[in-house]
Amino acid sequence: MSEQPTIEVRNLRTHFFTKAGVVKAVDDVSFSVGKGRILGLVGESGSGKSVTGFSIMGLVDPPGRVAGGEILFQGRDLAKLSEEEMRKIRGARIAMIFQDPMMTLNPVLRIDTQMIETVLAHDKVSEAEARKRARAALVQVGIPSPDERLKAYPHQFSGGMRQRVAIAIALLHKPELIIADEPTTALDVTIQGQILFEVQKLCRESGTSLIWITHDLSVVAGLADEICVMYASRIVEKGTVDEVLDHPLHPYTRGLIGSVPSRNVRGRPLAQIPGMTPSLLNLPPGCAFRARCPRASEACLVEPEMTAPLPNREVRCFHPHLETVAA
Amino acid sequence: MTAEAEIGRRARVADSTAPMIELRGVSKQFRKTLDLAGRIAQRLGANVREEVVHAVDNVDLAVKQGEVVGLVGESGCGKSTLGRMVAGILPASSGTILWKGQDVKTLPPEQAKAAKLAIQMIFQDPYASLNPRLRVDRIIGEAPLVHGLVTQGEFDAYLAQQMRRAGLDPAFKRRYPHQFSGGQRQRIGIARALAVQPEFIVCDEAVAALDVSIQAQILNLFMDLRRDLNLTYLFISHDLGVVEHLSDRVVIMYLGRIVEEAPAEDVFASPNHPYTQALLTGVPRIDSRKRAFSAVRGEIPSPLNPPSGCHFHPRCPHAMARCREEAPKLKAIAPGRRSACHLNDGAA
Numbered sequence: 001m002s003e004q005p006t007i008e009v010r011n012l013r014t015h016f017f018t019k020a021g022v023v024k025a026v027d028d029v030s031f032s033v034g035k036g037r038i039l040g041l042v043g044e045s046g047s048g049k050s051v052t053g054f055s056i057m058g059l060v061d062p063p064g065r066v067a068g069g070e071i072l073f074q075g076r077d078l079a080k081l082s083e084e085e086m087r088k089i090r091g092a093r094i095a096m097i098f099q100d101p102m103m104t105l106n107p108v109l110r111i112d113t114q115m116i117e118t119v120l121a122h123d124k125v126s127e128a129e130a131r132k133r134a135r136a137a138l139v140q141v142g143i144p145s146p147d148e149r150l151k152a153y154p155h156q157f158s159g160g161m162r163q164r165v166a167i168a169i170a171l172l173h174k175p176e177l178i179i180a181d182e183p184t185t186a187l188d189v190t191i192q193g194q195i196l197f198e199v200q201k202l203c204r205e206s207g208t209s210l211i212w213i214t215h216d217l218s219v220v221a222g223l224a225d226e227i228c229v230m231y232a233s234r235i236v237e238k239g240t241v242d243e244v245l246d247h248p249l250h251p252y253t254r255g256l257i258g259s260v261p262s263r264n265v266r267g268r269p270l271a272q273i274p275g276m277t278p279s280l281l282n283l284p285p286g287c288a289f290r291a292r293c294p295r296a297s298e299a300c301l302v303e304p305e306m307t308a309p310l311p312n313r314e315v316r317c318f319h320p321h322l323e324t325v326a327a
Numbered sequence: 328m329t330a331e332a333e334i335g336r337r338a339r340v341a342d343s344t345a346p347m348i349e350l351r352g353v354s355k356q357f358r359k360t361l362d363l364a365g366r367i368a369q370r371l372g373a374n375v376r377e378e379v380v381h382a383v384d385n386v387d388l389a390v391k392q393g394e395v396v397g398l399v400g401e402s403g404c405g406k407s408t409l410g411r412m413v414a415g416i417l418p419a420s421s422g423t424i425l426w427k428g429q430d431v432k433t434l435p436p437e438q439a440k441a442a443k444l445a446i447q448m449i450f451q452d453p454y455a456s457l458n459p460r461l462r463v464d465r466i467i468g469e470a471p472l473v474h475g476l477v478t479q480g481e482f483d484a485y486l487a488q489q490m491r492r493a494g495l496d497p498a499f500k501r502r503y504p505h506q507f508s509g510g511q512r513q514r515i516g517i518a519r520a521l522a523v524q525p526e527f528i529v530c531d532e533a534v535a536a537l538d539v540s541i542q543a544q545i546l547n548l549f550m551d552l553r554r555d556l557n558l559t560y561l562f563i564s565h566d567l568g569v570v571e572h573l574s575d576r577v578v579i580m581y582l583g584r585i586v587e588e589a590p591a592e593d594v595f596a597s598p599n600h601p602y603t604q605a606l607l608t609g610v611p612r613i614d615s616r617k618r619a620f621s622a623v624r625g626e627i628p629s630p631l632n633p634p635s636g637c638h639f640h641p642r643c644p645h646a647m648a649r650c651r652e653e654a655p656k657l658k659a660i661a662p663g664r665r666s667a668c669h670l671n672d673g674a675a
């Protein structure tokens with residue numbers, strides 16, 4: 001426990017100052033990931049998961065900016081680094097696999113050009129050596145015929161292959177922290193297994209820490225040590241994978257787990273959380289989940305704080321489902 | 328009844344029972360022609376050849392009105408390519424595609440236009456398929472307006488309805504695609520496809536970027552539309568839980584070919600093809616924790632250079648000598664079930 005975490009995010013706030021108003025995409029988010037550990041970041045679509053990742057990478061574009069908090073990477077606050085210092089870290093020591101592979105890939109450049117450039121940006125090796133590393137990385141993510149594929153352009157790949165190339169690029173420098181944003185959503189189970197295998201190996205052997213953003217609870221279940229659940233820009237629940245998936249405390253987490261198709265009867269309507277995601281532009285006062293929550297009460301008109309009702313568990317709710325844990 | 332009238336009547340009957348969409352022997356190849364250096368090297372006897380990807384290889388497939396057909400298979404096996412041909416966005420290299428019994432290549436212009444509107448596709452890659460310079464109101468609303476599905480006066484209400492139905496806040500209608508989250512972008516694509524009131528929808532990983540609660544909302548919407556409007560779906564997904572939940576029939580592809588086709592219950596209860604069996608055992612479950620994931624066994628074959636005979640033989644635990652030489656045909660193994668594996672030929 002005394003070891004310094006690889007990344008520690010404290011009270012992060014990232015806001016977009018749009019014409020229509022301030023979008024508080026990330027609001028008071030805190031978590032940390034130790035060496036070789038895997039954190040699963042799950043939650044509602046639009047709740048701020050990707051923006052949390054962009055904030056760590058220093059890639060929030062205007063009109064957005066980090067409006068508060070600290071992002072400690074091995075104790076150094078990334079939010080205070082210059083763009084020049086950040087460039088040295090980005091890609092080499094912290095890498096992000098973007099939700100959209102075309103954010104990593106340049107459509108007009110061949111894959112080999114892009115991968116070799118990435119290697120040479122941080123390592124002084126020969127071009128031949130860089131090519132060898134690029135080829136090996138493609139094999140790692142299960143791309144057959146790597147020599148031919150290196151010479152191809154992104155549009156000549158299938159959706160899942162593009163995603164794998166983006167993953168291969170993130171793995172090139174064996175970074176200390178990888179932020180993976182929905183990296184396996186478009187992959188079938190065999191290839192997904194191959195990638196999760198490589199990722200687990202990297203964490204075990206190189207001590208790489210991982211933030212795995214996903215909506216796929218079954219992947220988180222198999223991969224992560226801890227889970228943070230986000231709803232409307234905030235973390236609403238935090239704990240170990242077993243605790244959170246087996247005994248969810250927050251009503252939103254419970255609703256989420258209940259919607260998994262394999263937990264529903266085939267062909268029947270899927271259980272869904274009633275109502276719509278609130279607009280981040282004008283969140284109602286009090287708990288953001290109130291309008292959709294079966295447990296809401298008068299008390300919920302006040303904004304709930306993160307509390308720790310049980311050892312190693314945190315939840316942002318006035319009426320957590322403690323009854324399921326007691327059993 | 329005159330002979331002519333009889334023929335006309337038969338044609339109409341045939342029409343009404345014809346599948347909504349039918350593919351006969353459809354293939355698609357992508358060629359990478361050699362550049363000048365390559366051609367010279369080839370002349371000089373170097374071992375360079377034109378690269379051909381057999382993305383889709385001789386596929387027969389029919390989808391009836393009101394049916395939901397799930398299409399699954401390994402990444403890169405040709406699902407999106409097949410979907411794009413069905414949606415009329417990509418021409419087939421060979422074979423015939425029939426829309427309501429008529430060859431799409433010979434449809435008169437009016438009908439071709441109607442078919443184009445009636446078949447919509449929700450794309451795998453929402454970012455690449457949304458014009459970054461257009462605001463959401465135009466992305467979703469332009470086609471319905473142009474095709475007269477809605478008048479200028481009703482436009483705002485119609486747009487709001489379409490956005491809300493896909494779980495998007497109409498207050499965001501003046502935003503550009505990059506101002507949305509990944510899942511919100513996917514819903515823009517869904518709203519755009521549904522806004523033109525299609526009859527047939529090709530969903531290419533349409534819910535992959537959505538958290539399960541919004542996914543449930545969209546899947547329930549798809550099922551409601553099917554019940555109320557008799558919509559037909561080709562549902563491409565790698566998420567077997569979703570496919571099982573939604574589909575009547577499941578088609579499994581491997582390296583450009585269909586290897587199995589069966590009613591959904593049967594595939595999940597008793598998969599026939601060894602690839603299907605492998606696929607089903609790999610499914611991650613929310614109940615399995617801290618799994619040790621394993622690497623793919625055997626080499627992943629390349630569509631640039633597919634294995635001889637049965638494409639699956641390098642990875643198949645049951646492969647026999649025959650499998651290396653002869654490609655198994657897709658054959659009926661039970662009513663409504665087809666599979667392409669030599670093991671089905673009895674004692675082999």
Ligand SMILES: Nc1ncnc2c1ncn2[C@@H]1O[C@H](COP(=O)(O)OP(=O)(O)OP(=O)(O)O)[C@@H](O)[C@H]1O
Pocket residue numbers: 016018023025044045046047048049050051052063064099280505506507508509510511536538
């Ligand atoms: N450039 C921008 N301008 C205004 N709002 C933005 C911008 N980028 C993101 N947002 C908003 O910030 C919120 C958080 O977005 P983010 O991409 O982090 O969501 P997410 O949790 O990753 O969702 P998903 O699972 O759908 O990818 C969203 O509501 C989104 O609409």
Ligand SMILES: Nc1ncnc2c1ncn2[C@@H]1O[C@H](COP(=O)(O)OP(=O)(O)OP(=O)(O)O)[C@@H](O)[C@H]1O
Pocket residue numbers: 155156157158159160161186187188357358380381382400401402403404405406407408409451630
């Ligand atoms: N425009 C193109 N030019 C060259 N090759 C292409 C092109 N489009 C697709 N391919 C190739 O065709 C094959 C099938 O691609 P397709 O996109 O249909 O796969 P998919 O089954 O949808 O895979 P995924 O699950 O990864 O999306 C792949 O090998 C791909 O590289």
Ligand code: SF4
Pocket residue numbers: 250251252287288289290291293294295296297300304316317318319320
């Ligand atoms: S604080 Fe109240 S409204 Fe919010 S999740 Fe808990 S019970 Fe529901």
Ligand code: SF4
Pocket residue numbers: 600601602637638639640641643644645646647650655667668669670
């Ligand atoms: S034909 Fe042979 S190699 Fe192919 S799936 Fe059947 S047993 Fe396996």
Ligand SMILES: [Mg+2]
Pocket residue numbers: 049050051099181508509510
């Ligand atoms: Mg995201």
Ligand SMILES: [Mg+2]
Pocket residue numbers: 158159160406407408451531
């Ligand atoms: Mg695809």
